[in-house]
Amino acid sequence: MRAPLSWLREYVELPASETGRDVAARLISAGLEVETVEQTGAGLKGPLVVGQVLAIEELTGFKKPIRYCQVDVGTAGTRPGEPQNLICGATNFAVGDKVVVVLPGAVLPGGFEVGARQTYGHLSEGMICSERELGMGEDHDGIMILPPEYEPGTDAIELLELVDDVLDIAVTPDRGYCLSMRGLARETATAYGLPLRDPALLDVPAPNPDGYPVQVADPLGCDRFTARTVSGLRPRSASPIWLRRRLQKAGMRPVSLPVDITNYVMLELGQPLHAYDRSRVEGAIGVRRAGSGEKLVTLDGVKRTLDAEDLVITDDRGPIGLAGVMGGANTEIADAAEDPGTGGAGGTTDVVIEAAHFDAVSVARTARRHKLSSEASRRFERGVDPEAASAAAQRAVDLLVLLAGGTAEAGVTEITTPSGPRTIRMPADHPDKVAGVAYGRETVVRRLQQVGCDVYGTTELTVTVPSWRPDLTDPNDLAEETIRLEGYENLPATLPRPLPGHGLTERQRLHRRVGRALAAAGYTEALSYPFVGEAAFDALGLDAGDPRRRTVQLANPLSDEEPGLRTTLLPGLLATLRRNDGRGGHDLALFETGLVFLPTGTETAPDRLPVTARPTERQLASLDAALPEQPRHAAAVLAGARERAGWWGGGRPAGWADAIEAARTVAAEAGAELTVENAQFEPWHPGRCAALHVVLDGERVLVGHAGELHPRALKALGLPERSCAMELDLDLVERAGAGAVRAPRVSTFPVATQDVALVVDASVPAADVESALRAGAGELLESLRLFDVFTGEQLGGGRKSLAYALRFRAPDRTLKAEEASAARDAAVAAAVERTGAALRGA
Known part of the structure; x- marks a missing residue:
């Protein structure tokens, strides 16, 4: 979300000295991710003024059109009161148009200095600017034409709001309300302790039966639908400069006045809107699930086959939009230049405004199903304030009346599914226990009220959550709000206090000892992601029936190429080896200790646990039953020189014996003794592979393998020749060991x-x-x-x-x-x- 500071000041009366970076620091302290603060117009220096074209002389004899223009700039020119002579290569303006003129002595964004110069046989006293030259956008096809009401000589820097600070905020999924100026203004007001001028506080007329007919067949998918109608719009009305500039700074491209207004209100209040050309809608507007196989051409011009789970907006002909995602092309607002037969008398004159609240999960699935992410779907997925729909519709109607000369019809349609406010019960000291800081009841209540909650009670608080915060569902959510507003940086850094007699388990101690021992032997620890795919097993050369190919599949993997949890540490370690070798580090010795995940086939789905109380023993047992086996493994990989050459003598390349020695080092830390024998096991070389055994409960047990990797695997993985590896089941080695390693007894007698x-x-x-x-x-x-x-x-x-x-x-x-x-x-x-x-x- 891009938030111009000048727009933010409209809702919060910030001190004049506060810069965008100051505001960003406050918002970061409150838990928001401000990625950058862009200073638009940085380095811009006037004079930059409004000019009126008085005369145009077309110059000939050049490879491209060149025009010699006389432009009235008021009293701002090099010769006050006289027109400026300017050379321009654009042809999209005519005599009488108002343009932006930069005069000699000015500096444009990027450090481009403008002066008077002789060119094309004439003296050019400045230049006429496009939007890109002013840093307003990427449009460089022609000159920027201004509305006719501005007088020549008006300061264009102030008129076009060229100098501003724009905060670029990465909004996390749980803070959808911050995808609006209203939400960001609330956070800013809270951070500064200032009052908020809420733009959603509007006088909205009551619903009545005279509104545009709407039928909602799926109240679970759409629990609120507001429709308003505005007629008599001037089709050729253009968006004013202030509206276009706010959209541009927020990262959106101005299109037409009705569309710009819906986008503006969405950015302001966080409620996505859609405007329908009334002349193109046939019958009542409906909301229902799509019929399987129905078609819809969306505004991007793509014909889409709908799914039965898609929520659609319809009229008597069928679907006219994907609810919460994108409208249909058949009811699109018509441009004034279009054929009157397609959109009224040379453009749209009557519009129906839709302000609805759609189910977040339904919108998210539809957007992903059709690979169609939009500004509207991003907001509905994260949660939109359902109570803001009527205010957003009213705001759009007011702007259409003000800027397009329309008339708001008296009819107001509002269909709602009754729902009560959400309340949460929480002990007043719960945030104190979570943070380990004594905030006190007064602080907790004050912070929750700043969020917008209504709070009652003394020792136990009853908290009514505001409609714009669907993410607040549990006491821990309320505790998080208190902690973040009090400042994460104010949390003391304290170590947890273990109970007397408690500390690291023997398994944890062994894990640390193994890491220290391998590091002392010259290995570097490399941690890798525990995800794996079939491509990794193919590269290792594992047979189709190899048990390592049987993985625990993730319900929502980060990558479709790695949908499973690892059954061996080698894929991640070998990928790290390849990456470092490719970057010039050829003498490598890496190790990793971590869990692998071995499905047993008997796992069951766990119970859904509440967060309000400690799980019961039965619930914990259910969780344990749902887990696969998770033994801890230790692995190491080597490539290049194990001992480097130098003045002390020749070096030595890493070999299979080094991999076996690494395994012995690990076993020694557990007090276990390995026996080594020749073996054949993928992905190792059949003649240079060792099977590693220990004696456990009187039986000889296989605990791992070590040696040189197979040439086919090396080629498939892009690894250096003669690379070696070892992998051990550290848990089995620990069980076979003698426990804690004791220091050897030193004899004073000769050997x-x-x-x-x-x-x-x-x-x-x-x-x-x-x-x-x-x-x-x-x-x-x-x-x-x-x-x-x-x-x-x-x-x-x-x-x-x-x-x-x-x-x-x-x-x-x-x-x-x-x-x-x-x-x-x-x-x-x-x-x-x-x-x-x-x-x-x-």
Whole structure:
């Protein structure tokens, strides 16, 4: 909503020193989103005056029409009292027309300085301006023609209101009343503590049976319909400058006087209006649901096939408009230049004004169904004041009588569906509890009254909500109004006080430890949206029956391409990897910990919960039953160099082993031990994929995968070659762990190191050999590390040598050589028995 400050001052008597930026600061403090404050006419400097064309000489011999004009500018010219000589290339004006003349010494918007200059063989003492040159709009097709009543020499800057501040406000869906000057003026008056001159306070005649006939067949879709008739309009009446300028500043294009008036009243009061050419309406106006397959040509010239749920305005022929969205072309206001046979004697002379209140949901669905968003539908979707309909119709009638010479007919049609005022009961201290600030009853009552509520009661308040605030439905809404008007910036920054003995759960502690550990290992946390679509699964190469393709579908997704909740963290992380790689960051290591959503098929629809009281245990159980499983996962992705090259030596690219090590880092924080074995699982490379297991309740459980991604997936996702990834079920790892990680005990006794090289079949996993060595070495084994893998002709085909370094240490004594050797021999014996290994060189 664009709000000119000059228009706002008409309803609120702001101090003269207040600028648009000052008003914006107050409105922002009150909770509105003021995006920009545009200073129209910035840099404009006169003299800029009204001129009357006295003579025109057509110059020939040039590629385009050139006119040498004499223009009367009163006493404002370079030669006071004498006409100014001006060169102009436009041809849409004639002798006697009033135009806008900028004289030498003036500066136009954009820093364009105007001076006298010799051109086309004549001296031009200034220029005649178009609307775009004055910063009034984009019309540059011809010169701006002014109404004849203005005298030559009149200051055009003041006449055209060229200098102003325009506030551009992003109105949120719950504040539809701010899509009007009336609503914004109310907020401004409240912010400054000033009285409001409400433009809706008009004397409106009572309904009577002489009005234009209206039949409402759907009172739920249309609970109020006001119709007024104005006859005898002058078809050639043009919108006055002040009206056109206010529409332009508000971002609307002037069309014709009747249409401009309906738009003006909509901007002023927030009530959309529609004007019908009475000569084009046949019979009574009706409101009903459309018949399936009915057709309507809307004002934009598009022929639309209507849906049975569309609410339409009709006459005896059928639909003549989409209710609350857009009118039909067959009853459009006719321009004075049109054929008299289509719109009266050279244009519309009699109009029927419609001011109605339509159901917000119905209008929103119709607008989306036909992809037809309009200024009217935007307002009806957010909520329009039903009590303002009769005042808006009266305001339009008054302007048509004043500006177009019409006559207001005595008939007034008003059809209403009875409805009582909405009331809310709220404890007087409820806003205090919500905000954690002691406002007190007097402050709460005063703020709610400023909003427009009627408030009664002492300890418990009975609040009657004003008709223009359909968003106020619950005590928390009233608390929000109190808090925002008192100022969000005045809320103290306080930490919540946990109950004694409460704090972070072990799950939360593990989450933090994992994040710190991965960050210490060189990974950067990247949070992604939890939405996913089939395209992501296709790029990963998942089979049609892969359980990860079965997602929880959102009822109202942000994007049709991502309608489901993620079942894996990889799509979001890999998209972040691709984005950063494309921006020049090629050496990347990213991680994320977050929930995934796994539907079980047994979810049920939850109960609709009130906001006035705490949910019952049954209601909470209903909520839990509606949720899918939500395990927490940890994932990491790598690309480029893991160790960079420099003066210290060569670097090293990231590989599958780094992804496995990241998984081990996560498991170590939970006190769990991973076992690693070769696997095939999309989207990993079949020869470089590891399945990660833990022991849980005595059973070996798969908790994730790690390794290098498949080349097909890398190509589909646009990722660097040899990119790697890992993903773990963090909840399962936590359950398999030993709880909180304890600091290792440091022994003061020396370590005994024994190396051993074992020859096994190439198909035997190193993890199996390591497991056997650990089991056989016993309690004296402190650590075990694989430091060499060798294959060659000496070993024979299909054989490999694994060399391990075993560190033995006793906590209470220095080990003897015989003890260390015995432990090593026991470890080798266990490996020989379990894996068929042979001691190399034996």
